[in-house]
Amino acid sequence: MIGTAKPLSLRGIAKTYQSKTGTPVEALAPIDLEIAAGEFVVIVGPSGCGKSTLLNMLAGFGEPTSGEARVGGEKIQGPDIDRGMVFQSYALFPWLSVLGNVEFGLERKGLAKRERRQIAMESLRMVGLEDFAGRAINELSGGMKQRVAIARAFAPQPSIILMDEPFGALDALTRRFLQRELLRIWQQHKKTAVFVTHSVPEAIMLADRIVVMTARPGRIRKITALDLPHPRESTSERFRDCEQELYAVLDEELAKSFALG
Amino acid sequence: MFLSRALPLATAVVVIVIVWQLVIAIFRPHISLLPPPVIAAQEFWTLLASGELFLHTGTSLARVFSAWTITGAIAIPLGLAMGWSRRVERIVDPFVEIFRPISPLAWIPLAILWFGIGEAGKVFVVCVATLFPTLLSTIAGVKRIDPVLVHAGQVLGCTDQASLFCKVIFPAALPSIVVGLRISFGTGWAAIIAAELVAARSGLGYLIANGMEILRADKVLVGMAMIGILGVFFDAVFRFLHRRFSWGEE
């Protein structure tokens, strides 16, 4: 039952949208990328460079215009419970309790009620919210909501976890806290993770590899492998160097994207 | 909570009675045109005790409930389909556009021609009155669903349309559907009175029309008061339902 981490393989995957006026918008240039099983890859890039587009195609929302992505050798053809997702806006179901949200995917997998309850409670314990199981979603703070969303995404044991700026709407302190929580959970579960962010320190804090994208149409500008051990200290010299380097590249791309308009 | 609603209502009732009494004191209308509040209250009591008021109220309510249920059973699935599928919407929407501006009351003559003055005609008119509010609210409810909720449902295993509908689309649209049902109950309640005024042998509308024919304004007023009382009652019920099904939002 437990989904072991699987490798992700992107082969020439690209997306061109048809805008309302009929002119095609090339959001993502063909991308080639191999992600190993259990690897934590963070994607950074200027706004509008196609990060969400890429992640959505990995989730199975919307077909690529060309190319394909494969999970453990199998072509992605639509959304699947084996690829979990954490959204920036939490996307919790307000008509269900905290527990109901976490049980949602387990129920869809056909688990019996008792087993469902047990796994959901375990997931809630993992994010420190076991005492909030019966709460309504609208009674939670943003940080708590995102913890529920993380528990919900991990509960059905997907082999891939996709995250699109999951901490983008949170304050700096909560963000820092949840980064550590996420790392701890990821280390426990060893999922393949693809994480989109605007924050360079966040990328360095989390990633095995950082993929820097160019301005639209997004292509891979640079891939940085980080072999810093966890937990990483944002004050360490290597952290700082890495930051400098990434900011330099991103500044360049940002300038291009402004020039593009 | 209860008191904060009941108190203003009670005050309004007192004000109405005072104004009514003043009108009588100043204009001295004939009793068959406007009786004083006491007389109307007495008639209310008489009709209540004889069971006549219950009978008329029950008849009107039964007509509204049956029509409202029928249109709910049609409008909710249809609205879900229209809100979800551009194609279904494109096909059905022109019909809605044509029929919606026609007041349900304009259907009363046809209803009488087709169904006589039996139950069917009245239920038909109320159906026309309740169909569109429920339908339009349901459509709006589906269209307003945050696409990210649909995506969340899909990555959590609702990969076929049926489960996505049951587990995500319907509950997400439910608050809006309840609003539609509340509005349509109101329009249905207004329409049944109108239909009964024109063609009926029972119901609150008939009580009012009959009171007019036999020059008994007190009976007319009792019928009107009952409509008001039930309106307030059902509004409270629906307000409760709305709170219950809006998941603490708004």
Ligand SMILES: Nc1ncnc2c1ncn2[C@@H]1O[C@H](COP(=O)(O)OP(=O)(O)OP(=O)(O)O)[C@@H](O)[C@H]1O
């Ligand atoms: N459905 C769509 N139709 C047309 N164009 C779209 C659509 N979705 C996105 N785009 C365009 O594609 C480009 C990439 O969008 P995308 O949301 O993937 O960027 P992003 O990198 O996630 O940006 P951000 O960092 O601001 O979230 C943008 O120029 C956007 O305007």
Ligand SMILES: [Mg+2]
């Ligand atoms: Mg984005």
